[in-house]
Amino acid sequence: MVEKLDQIFVLLSHWLVGFLPAGLQQAAGIVIGVVVIVCLYPALFALAVLMERKGLGRMQNRYGPNRVGPYGILQPIADGIKSLTKEDIVPLSADSAVHFLAPIVVVVASFMGFAVLPMGRNMVLVDMDAGLLFYFAMGASTELAVFMAGWSSRNKYSLLGAMRAVAQMISYEVPLLLSSVAVVMITGSLSLTKIVSAQNAYTGIFPHWYIFTPWGFAGFLMYAISTTAETNRSPFDLPEGESEIVAGYHTEYSGFKFALFFLGEYVAMFSISGLGTTLFLGGWSAPFSFLTWIPSWIWFFSKLMLSICVFIWLRGTLPRLRQDQLMNFAWKFVLPLSLINLLVAALWRFLGEGWQRWVFCSAILLIAYVFMGLQEARSDHFGPRSYRYAE
Amino acid sequence: MSFVFYILAAITLAGGLAAVLLKNMVHCALAVSIAFAGLAFLFLGLDAQFAGFAQILVYVGAVAILVVFAILLTRSSDTPKDGGVFSRTWLAGLVVAAAVFAVIGWAVLSSVGGLPHEAAVPTVTVLQIGQALMGPYVLPLEIVALLLTVATIGAVIVAIHEKEDAK
Numbered sequence: 001m002v003e004k005l006d007q008i009f010v011l012l013s014h015w016l017v018g019f020l021p022a023g024l025q026q027a028a029g030i031v032i033g034v035v036v037i038v039c040l041y042p043a044l045f046a047l048a049v050l051m052e053r054k055g056l057g058r059m060q061n062r063y064g065p066n067r068v069g070p071y072g073i074l075q076p077i078a079d080g081i082k083s084l085t086k087e088d089i090v091p092l093s094a095d096s097a098v099h100f101l102a103p104i105v106v107v108v109a110s111f112m113g114f115a116v117l118p119m120g121r122n123m124v125l126v127d128m129d130a131g132l133l134f135y136f137a138m139g140a141s142t143e144l145a146v147f148m149a150g151w152s153s154r155n156k157y158s159l160l161g162a163m164r165a166v167a168q169m170i171s172y173e174v175p176l177l178l179s180s181v182a183v184v185m186i187t188g189s190l191s192l193t194k195i196v197s198a199q200n201a202y203t204g205i206f207p208h209w210y211i212f213t214p215w216g217f218a219g220f221l222m223y224a225i226s227t228t229a230e231t232n233r234s235p236f237d238l239p240e241g242e243s244e245i246v247a248g249y250h251t252e253y254s255g256f257k258f259a260l261f262f263l264g265e266y267v268a269m270f271s272i273s274g275l276g277t278t279l280f281l282g283g284w285s286a287p288f289s290f291l292t293w294i295p296s297w298i299w300f301f302s303k304l305m306l307s308i309c310v311f312i313w314l315r316g317t318l319p320r321l322r323q324d325q326l327m328n329f330a331w332k333f334v335l336p337l338s339l340i341n342l343l344v345a346a347l348w349r350f351l352g353e354g355w356q357r358w359v360f361c362s363a364i365l366l367i368a369y370v371f372m373g374l375q376e377a378r379s380d381h382f383g384p385r386s387y388r389y390a391e
Numbered sequence: 392m393s394f395v396f397y398i399l400a401a402i403t404l405a406g407g408l409a410a411v412l413l414k415n416m417v418h419c420a421l422a423v424s425i426a427f428a429g430l431a432f433l434f435l436g437l438d439a440q441f442a443g444f445a446q447i448l449v450y451v452g453a454v455a456i457l458v459v460f461a462i463l464l465t466r467s468s469d470t471p472k473d474g475g476v477f478s479r480t481w482l483a484g485l486v487v488a489a490a491v492f493a494v495i496g497w498a499v500l501s502s503v504g505g506l507p508h509e510a511a512v513p514t515v516t517v518l519q520i521g522q523a524l525m526g527p528y529v530l531p532l533e534i535v536a537l538l539l540t541v542a543t544i545g546a547v548i549v550a551i552h553e554k555e556d557a558k
Binding site: 098128129130133134136138139140141144148151163166170188190 | 445516
């Protein structure tokens with residue numbers, strides 16, 4: 001029974017495919033997987049938007065949406081209908097072809113990452129040998145789409161927003177990749193299913209998740225910082241800083257195209273949280289050995305939604321950074337620390353079992369963190385701004 | 392030569408041609424990134440996963456952005472006033488592209504004889520590539536890495552001049 005519940009979606013897909021002739025079965029299985037992904041995540045998007053608006057309202061001492069349906073829970077549907085019926089405005093001087101393509105590329109590239117994410121035991125669309133590489137390749141394509149949106153709008157704010165977004169995404173992609181490489185080094189594989197199964201083991205009741213090792217903990221923190229920047233979420237939401245540049249690269253988008261950007265942002269958030277879950281939080285494995293009877297997909301989606309809640313919590317808590325602070329933080333703090341973390345992961349791998357590696361690895365990371373933190377705090381990067389090119 | 396190959400080849404060729412022929416520089420940069428992506432999918436069609444994904448990650452993700460930034464920073468991105476989609480110098484662009492293609496094609500064709508004859512298609516996994524890079528080819532890899540680091544530091548030094556009274 002427990003086994004059946006764990007595999008319920010896999011069995012359901014097999015049962016549906018069973019109605020077709022043998023030649024079509026493989027293709028039909030893939031189509032079913034794609035359709036489920038394309039339907040599921042927009043539904044989660046609606047839920048997350050409502051959660052975000054309600055949660056932020058709570059944090060900021062106001063109600064949030066409360067007019068549509070009981071407690072405002074039908075608000076996402078109202079928003080969807082509104083954005084579908086609004087006029088689609090394209091500026092006269094805009095580059096219409098590129099302006100039209102940009103939101104589509106954003107959404108498609110954001111959805112591609114789900115193809116390799118294992119969402120439960122045996123629940124992965126394509127079990128690719130180079131899954132992690134595929135994921136980052138698809139993630140990198142969104143940068144060009146953001147630029148397309150900003151440039152084709154022929155608007156100063158759009159272009160500024162796009163330049164900010166691209167600079168930020170390129171800067172934070174380096175620590176994002178480096179913190180993931182540590183996981184690849186320890187597992188010895190780029191396949192995400194292998195990374196999960198390497199973490200799906202228990203000592204006593206505690207799991208072997210990578211976050212419970214010194215290098216994994218440091219790596220997870222840097223991964224979390226980089227993903228927040230990569231998805232343009234607060235406190236790194238300069239590309240769409242409302243108080244400075246209207247809405248950044250999607251200033252000139254209205255109606256459903258704007259909704260597509262919004263969807264793309266949230267889908268990217270889901271998929272990158274899913275990747276973080278897979279890399280550091282044990283993917284679909286249970287947090288304690290006595291909880292393994294709960295279906296694997298429940299664990300995956302619980303961890304995913306928990307990450308989304310942290311994103312929302314951060315947005316309600318932290319003020320927005322300044323552009324120079326953002327860059328200094330990426331290149332002078334996160335990047336060196338993730339390089340050190342790479343060395344520590346190698347040390348962890350070659351010191352062998354025993355308590356020594358825990359002490360050594362934790363000590364190195366702690367010393368590096370304290371030393372670099374003190375140096376950064378002492379320097380004047382976080383003080384008043386100094387201008388080099390504009391005076 | 393399957394059906395998929397012809398579709399990908401058509402996309403890649405169209406992207407390349409558009410990059411040479413179009414008038415607006417940013418359009419050219421976007422077209423060239425389509426050609427990059429098409430090439431990457433052709434690599435995937437040949438079962439070269441690592442090469443394909445690295446192509447997308449590096450070329451579509453980074454090189455295309457670099458090209459676009461270069462165009463914007465040198466103010467070549469202004470839309471030309473006179474009408475028409477194609478560049479006035481399209482013939483020159485086409486000739487240069489064809490010449491480069493001829494040189495590369497000649498090099499590839501003349502090196503075919505030197506290749507070992509494999510009876511079956513070898514399957515190369517990412518693991519094998521990694522082991523080759525960390526084993527027999529570690530010295531070239533390190534030299535390339537050093538070269539790139541030096542180039543990066545050099546670029547930063549050239550780009551920054553510290554002013555005396557910078558505040």
